[in-house]
Amino acid sequence: MSKKILLLSSVIFLSSCGANNISELGDKFLDLINPSDAATEQADLGGDEILIAMDESGGFTINELEQLSNDELIAIAKEKGLGDLIVLDADGNLQNRDQIINAIVESGDLLDGKSAELELLSDDALIEMAASKGIDFELDADGNLANRDELINALMDDAAAMLAIIENFKNSTDSFILYFSYDDTEIDEVSTRAIIEHANFMQDNPSVSLRLEGHADERGTREYNLALGENRALSVKEVLSLYNLDDRIMVVSYGEESPVLVGSNEIAWKENRRVEFSYY
Amino acid sequence: MKYLKFILLFNILLSFSANALLEVNILKSKEAAFPIVIAPFEVISDSEENIDIAKIIRDNLNRSGQFSALSTDALVTNQINFNFWKEHKKDAVVFGKVEQVSPRNYDVYVYIYDVFSEKSLYQKKIRVNNKGFRQIAHFLSDKIYYVLLGQKGSFNTRLSYVTVTENNSSGRTYRLQISDSDGFNPQTVVRQSNPILSPAWSKDQKKLAYVSFKNNRSEVFVMTPFLKTIPIKLPKFDGIASSPSWHPSGESIALTISKQGNKDIYLYNFKSKSLKRLTKNISIDTEASFSPDGNSIAFTSNRTGQVQVYIKDLNSGKISRATFEGRYNAKPVFSPDGKDLAIIHRVGKDYRVALLDIASRDLTIMTRNKSDESPYFSPNGGMIIFSTNRDNKGILSIISIHNNQIVELMQKTGEVREPTWSNYSN
Numbered sequence: 179m180s181k182k183i184l185l186l187s188s189v190i191f192l193s194s195c196g197a198n199n200i201s202e203l204g205d206k207f208l209d210l211i212n213p214s215d216a217a218t219e220q221a222d223l224g225g226d227e228i229l230i231a232m233d234e235s236g237g238f239t240i241n242e243l244e245q246l247s248n249d250e251l252i253a254i255a256k257e258k259g260l261g262d263l264i265v266l267d268a269d270g271n272l273q274n275r276d277q278i279i280n281a282i283v284e285s286g287d288l289l290d291g292k293s294a295e296l297e298l299l300s301d302d303a304l305i306e307m308a309a310s311k312g313i314d315f316e317l318d319a320d321g322n323l324a325n326r327d328e329l330i331n332a333l334m335d336d337a338a339a340m341l342a343i344i345e346n347f348k349n350s351t352d353s354f355i356l357y358f359s360y361d362d363t364e365i366d367e368v369s370t371r372a373i374i375e376h377a378n379f380m381q382d383n384p385s386v387s388l389r390l391e392g393h394a395d396e397r398g399t400r401e402y403n404l405a406l407g408e409n410r411a412l413s414v415k416e417v418l419s420l421y422n423l424d425d426r427i428m429v430v431s432y433g434e435e436s437p438v439l440v441g442s443n444e445i446a447w448k449e450n451r452r453v454e455f456s457y458y
Numbered sequence: 459m460k461y462l463k464f465i466l467l468f469n470i471l472l473s474f475s476a477n478a479l480l481e482v483n484i485l486k487s488k489e490a491a492f493p494i495v496i497a498p499f500e501v502i503s504d505s506e507e508n509i510d511i512a513k514i515i516r517d518n519l520n521r522s523g524q525f526s527a528l529s530t531d532a533l534v535t536n537q538i539n540f541n542f543w544k545e546h547k548k549d550a551v552v553f554g555k556v557e558q559v560s561p562r563n564y565d566v567y568v569y570i571y572d573v574f575s576e577k578s579l580y581q582k583k584i585r586v587n588n589k590g591f592r593q594i595a596h597f598l599s600d601k602i603y604y605v606l607l608g609q610k611g612s613f614n615t616r617l618s619y620v621t622v623t624e625n626n627s628s629g630r631t632y633r634l635q636i637s638d639s640d641g642f643n644p645q646t647v648v649r650q651s652n653p654i655l656s657p658a659w660s661k662d663q664k665k666l667a668y669v670s671f672k673n674n675r676s677e678v679f680v681m682t683p684f685l686k687t688i689p690i691k692l693p694k695f696d697g698i699a700s701s702p703s704w705h706p707s708g709e710s711i712a713l714t715i716s717k718q719g720n721k722d723i724y725l726y727n728f729k730s731k732s733l734k735r736l737t738k739n740i741s742i743d744t745e746a747s748f749s750p751d752g753n754s755i756a757f758t759s760n761r762t763g764q765v766q767v768y769i770k771d772l773n774s775g776k777i778s779r780a781t782f783e784g785r786y787n788a789k790p791v792f793s794p795d796g797k798d799l800a801i802i803h804r805v806g807k808d809y810r811v812a813l814l815d816i817a818s819r820d821l822t823i824m825t826r827n828k829s830d831e832s833p834y835f836s837p838n839g840g841m842i843i844f845s846t847n848r849d850n851k852g853i854l855s856i857i858s859i860h861n862n863q864i865v866e867l868m869q870k871t872g873e874v875r876e877p878t879w880s881n882y883s884n
Contacts, residue, residue, distance in 0.1 A: 220585045221597060240649045265627075277628035283649055361765070398809065399789040399802050399831055400655055400876070401701040402758055402765060404676055405714065405721045405742040408698050412719045429719070430675045431698055435653035442829065442850065 243279050248272035254282055296330045304329055311336055311385050340386060344457040347379050356414065358451040361398070363409045365417060373414060376455060377421040388423070390414050391454040392431040393438075395447035404433030414453050479641030479854065479874065484520070485864040491526040492606060494519070495543065497553040498529065504558060507591055511556060514595035515602065518613045518640060521865045522603070522840060523858025543573045550579070552602055556594060563587055568598060570605050580605040592642060612836035615639045616880040617843065618657045618666065619854060623872035634668055636683060639836075639879070641854075641867045647683045656832075658711075659880045660704045667702035667711060676700045678713055692726060703746045703755070712736065712746040712755055723757055736770060737777070747791045747799075756780065756790035756799055767801055769816070781814060783821045789832060790814075793839045800833035800842050811844050813859065824857055825864075834878045845875040 243251070252264055252272060260281045265273040272278065296304070301323040308315045313332050316324040323329065348354060353372030358364070365373070380386060392411030394403035408431035415427050439446040496519075499511040512529065519525035528548075543551055554568040563585060570580040580601075586594055596614040603611030621633045634648035634657055648654060652671040659666055667680045676698045681689035692699060697716025704711050710727040723746045725734040736755060737743040745758040756769045767781040767790045781787035786804030793800070803812035803823060811830045813822045824842065833844040836856075843856045848866065852873030856865045868874060 219582060221587070240646045244646070274627050276623075276625055276631060280628050280631060280649070280651055284651065396829065398765070398786065398804075399745065399758070401714065401745045402742065402760075402788050404655075404698060404700050405716070405744045408716055408719070408721065409742065415719075429697065432653070432671065433655075433676075435655070435671065440850075442847065 240279075240283060243282060248275060251275065251278050251282070258282060296333055301326065304333070307333060336385075340383070343383060344386065347457075351375055354455045356453045357448065358410050358453070360395070360447070360451070361406065363406070363413045365413050369414075370417060373417045377418055377423060380418070380423050380426060381421060386457045387426045387428065388418075389428045389430065389456045389458060391456065392429070393436060393450055393452050393454070394434045395450040396434045396437065396442065397447065398434075400433055400435070404431050404435075407431035407433045410451075410453050478644060479637065479867040479869060484866075491520075491524055491861065491863075492550070493526045493548050494528075494550040494552060494606070495530050495548050496527050496602075497551070499553070500555040501591070502555070502557040503564075505591070509591040509595070511591055511595045511598070514592060514640070515552075515599045518596065518599040518611075519603065521640070521856065521858075522611070523861045523863035524603070524607060524840070538571060538576075540571075540573055540576045549573055550606060554598070556591070559585075564594060566594060566598065568601060570602060592638060596638065596640075609840070610838045610882075612838045612840060612879070613639050615837055615882060616663075617641065617854075618659065618878050618880070619845075619874050620654045620657065620876040621869055621872055621874050622852070623869075634666075636666075647681065648689070655876060656701055657876060657878050658702045658704055659878060660708045661706045661881055662708055663880050665704075665708070667704065669700045669702070678702050678711075680711075693731070697721070701744050701746060703748050705748055706750060706752040712748060714744040714746065723755065736772070745789045749792045750794055750796045756792060758788040758790065767799065767814070780816060780819075781821070782819060787812075787814075791834055793835050794837060795839055800835060800844075802830055802833065811842060811857070813842075824859075824862065825855070827855075830855075832876050832878075836879050837881050843877045843879055845877060 246254070248271065255261060255264055255278050260278070263274070263278060263281050267273050299307070304326065305315055305323060308329055311333070313329070313336060315329050318324040351372075353375055356365075356369045356372060376388070380388060390411040392407030392409070394407045394410075398406075408429060411429045411431060415424070415429055418424075418427060434450070437446065437450045438452070439449040496512045496516050501511065516527040516529065519527045538551060550573060551571045552569070554566065557565045557567075559565055566584045566586050568580065568582055568584070569578065571577065572579050586597065588594055593614065599613040600611035603609065603613070616636050617639055618634065618636045621635055623631050623633075625631070629651060632648075632650055632652065632654045633646045634654050635644045635646050637644040647666070648668070648670070650670070650672055652674070654671075655669040655676070657666055657668040664682055664684065665680055666683055667678055669676050670679050671677075678692045678699045679689040680692065681687070692711075692713070697719060698721070699713055699715050701714040702711050705725070709729060710725050712723055712725050714721055715724045715733070720740060721742045721744055722738055723736040723743050725736055726732075727734070736746070737757065737759070739759065739761050741759055741761040743757055743759045743761070746755045747757070748755055753773055754769055754771050756767060758765060759768050760766075761768075765786045765788050766779060767787045768777050769780050770777045780790070780799065781801065781803075784803055784805065786809070787801050789802045790799040791801075792798075797816060799814045799816060801812055801814055802809050803821065804810075805823060808828045809830055810827055811824045811833045813824055814820070825846070827846045829847050831845045833842050835842055840860060841856050841858050843854060845852055846855050847853070848868070851868065852875045853866055853868040854874050854877050856867070857863070
């Protein structure tokens with residue numbers, strides 16, 4: 179094996195005694211102390227451990243994706259049906275590399291909209307959904323769903339109509355976000371009135387479900403704020419439950435992780451201590 | 459195909475060397491640190507890797523707050539000029555050599571001399587089985603630390619943390635990364651557009667638990683970063699699941715779970731897949747941290763109306779309050795010897811890392827920052843890593859308990875937060 183001596187540059191802080199010619203050093207060094215066997219030990223530092231965690235969609239590891247050329251990424255994105263996301267400049271170079279990597283990593287979760295979601299459902303699940311929404315369906319002689327395609331279309335139409343109603347409600351009120359005091363979950367009178375408006379909407383539209391998303395400002399620890407955000411959403415749910423709407427409400431918390439306004443000041447904090455309403 | 463894989467990994471290793479958390483500030487303490495000299499190491503190797511082993515060691519030792527390690531322009535040989543070092547007020551001289559004997563084996567020679575007695579404190583040839591100079595340098599740093607202080611170092615260990623970058627087209631990207639203890643060699647193990655929180659290593663360093671909002675709610679995942687497996691999600695609960703802390707045995711993990719909206723701490727056993735309730739209170743109980751012996755947990759609760767830290771003795775079932783100063787104390791974590799807690803303590807409007815002596819209840823505020831989060835001890839207990847804000851940017855900060863020296867680490871772009879420190883690997 180051909181060896182070469184690498185002498186590494188380093189920052190020099192002190193001038194020192196007995197300037198040694200570096201090239202003489204090799205042999206002298208060994209002469210200096212010839213360690214006896216007793217002074218020799220072995221150490222296995224591992225070093226084989228290369229992180230090869232797979233991205234959550236399987237296939238490529240995240241590190242591998244980050245190392246790939248733009249052309250390779252484009253090829254993978256196309257293969258995964260993400261071709262629409264690719265943005266190229268006039269020279270054909272990839273403009274949104276980060277976004278493409280994110281999309282590939284998350285492609286396991288990607289669904290082509292509502293219709294793909296419905297396509298994946300079993301007949302039984304579709305029937306259950308249709309029944310809950312009061313949509314007619316036909317069974318054949320064996321009790322199987324006879325008009326699957328039609329039913330999916332009807333459910334799509336129903337979903338679109340529902341979206342329009344929700345959108346309409348959203349435009350008619352500014353009470354889709356409620357705000358809170360520091361480390362507090364109390365619902366004030368203004369908020370109570372807003373919640374009652376939502377309760378009425380839900381009673382008028384029995385097929386909508388509500389997601390309440392609790393948030394906190396950045397002060398204090400992240401995990402405590404996660405708990406606090408949930409308590410805020412839960413106190414909103416508590417008022418709604420007076421109207422027997424419990425079964426249609428989902429509560430989640432983002433703690434301080436999803437601020438509306440980034441900044442370490444009273445204005446940002448006030449905006450961020452909130453519960454958001456979203457219907458689905 | 460095998461060949462392609464090899465090339466890929468090789469490229470990754472090369473690109474890593476240009477890739478690290480940047481050291482931005484060292485806020486030196488006035489208190490004396492051990493003055494030593496570490497001469498440049500001679501490296502005999504067929505590797506093209508241009509790494510200054512002695513510099514990595516010096517940086518490590520300086521970062522610990524225990525040492526003031528300088529270089530010299532001369533390699534030291536059998537004629538050590540002790541008088542010269544005495545004049546320059548250096549207490550010890552370290553020098554050595556690394557020689558590659560086969561592709562994966564190196565002979566490392568280390569010599570440590572005491573300047574005043576002019577005697578050898580340590581001289582050894584170590585046959586090291588490894589392929590990276592950086593890791594050899596961390597290993598040697600631990601050796602030197604032990605010889606000179608009689609305590610274990612925390613250099614040949616890993617950090618994990620979460621980075622957040624923001625970009626106009628794709629929004630926020632969260633990465634769970636693992637790096638060497640000095641912030642070098644960062645590797646991404648989870649990457650997603652939803653928040654990641656609270657990474658926690660199992661004691662054997664094989665598993666990493668973390669909280670992910672991947673499914674638009676907080677859930678706990680467990681991954682084995684050194685194996686090619688998909689992270690597993692812990693069973694679904696009806697509310698939030700968060701704040702994982704491993705029992706030292708690795709057989710179970712403490713979690714915060716919200717059942718019917720009530721947030722309490724539970725112990726999830728991986729074998730029996732069962733949940734055991736550890737706290738029961740209508741207030742918020744969260745942020746559990748196991749003591750090193752596994753006999754108790756420290757946690758945050760607002761059961762008195764204030765946010766305070768409590769300790770539950772798991773044998774007797776007794777819960778006692780641990781913090782009495784101030785109106786906000788949270789996110790406790792045990793020191794490796796189990797005697798102290800690092801916590802976040804509110805002072806006026808600021809949230810600062812503080813050290814609590816559990817027995818005496820003495821509280822020492824460690825920083826002057828505005829918004830510290832997520833403290834965690836180095837495995838030897840000598841340092842605390844935590845996240846804080848500089849110029850509206852999330853950075854990591856490492857404080858030496860010995861003399862409050864602070865080293866700050868940041869990313870070139872974006873934030874870095876939620877640090878933890880791995881245990882020793884064996």
